[in-house]
Amino acid sequence: MVKKRRAFSGEKVFDFFVYLIIAVLLLIFIVPLLYVLSSSFTPYSEIIKHGGFVLIPQEITLSAYKQLLGTTGIVTAFKVSLFVTVVGTTINMILSVLVAYPLSKKDLPGRQLLTLLVVFTMMFNGGLIPTYLTVKGTGLLDTVWALIIPGAISTYNVILLKNYFQAMPEELFEAATIDGAGGFRSLLTIAVPLAKPVTMTVMLLYMVGNWNVFYPAIYYIYDPALKPLQVILRDILLSANSVLTGNVDAATPTLTLQMAAIVVTSVPIILVYPFIQKHFTKGIMMGAVKG
Structure with missing residues (x-):
């Protein structure tokens, strides 16, 4: 007792x-x-x-929000960021799945070499100048596609998807092949639906990256009408007058603008996150460990 x-x-x-x-x-x-x-x-x-x-x-x-939302070009910048997020994430997901699924198949010729080449890009890259010359040479410079195409595939996300696909029972795909389904149909009807946790996780990672795109816009975009929201907000903060004279409430200080900018840029992702959160942890853990 x-x-x-x-x-x-x-x-x-x-x-x-x-x-x-x-x-x-x-x-x-x-x-x-x-x-x-x-x-x-x-x-x-x-x-x-x-x-x-x-x-x-x-x-x-509400002076900080009025100044931010009332700035010329802020609506256009929001549309650019929205376009990059929606279209960019769609392209990210399509390309990543199309790379990860074949690499998950053990009978793929040269699979180990291809996987090594993919992982190699995670540790080494060409650098800023070669990347800039590539973007310029392909005609993407000063276009909205310069914010999407150069970073269209993340090696880390491809590995998450690959490991998840690789852990799926091979008998499912063998049965689909017997029923006459090809590789692409098996991908759409079996692999992608079963991989919903990891695909939603990867989609969230891509969405956050695309919404917060900043350095590619600094390097590749010159037209003010093509600058995303993050760059415009940075310009607003740089031009804000932090030295207040007279009535301190007559002007909006840099600190208040900074905090308002954080709220404005965070709200869209915060609104989306609850719909994906239940898949996030499960997708990260299973995609990182399995395989």
Whole structure:
């Protein structure tokens, strides 16, 4: 009886520390998010009064969002980012699946060499200047396709897909072949539906990368009408006047603009994530371990 009481007491102590650790971790993740959101709505006078740290603003101002969304070209930049995200992710997924599926087949001639070449690109690349010359030589320079084509395939995502496809029972594809299905039909009707967790995970990774595209736009895009949202927001922040004179609420400080820019760029991905989150962890774990 005493041993049972001690065991029960030990479990309660263990549960207490588990919940304590979870609470601490929750604060670590929640406080920065709350700080960013609050700072984007807080007048500069209140930020100064509280030493630059405000979690719950007593006054609310939309000046930062008005300045960001009212800037010339912001709507066009949003459309460019949306196009790159939707079209780019579609191209990413099609090409990645078409590369990963054949590499998962053990009877593919030269499979080991092809896999080695794919992995080689993960460790070494041609560098910025050769890549720029390639983009220029193919006529992609100063076009929206320069934001999509050069990074159309991620080696890491291909490996995730390959490992997942490779772990599927081969009997399924043999049965489909007997029924008259070709390789492409087996891919669409068997492999892709069964690989939904990993495909949704890879799609989310591509979406985040395409939405946040920045350096390719700096390197390859000169036309202001083709610049994505991230670059336009960067230009706004650089041109913002951080030295305030007179009434501190008459101008929008750089800090408030920065926080508002973070919110504006994060909201679209945050809205999409809940629909994919249930597949994310499962896809990462299974795609990385299996095979």
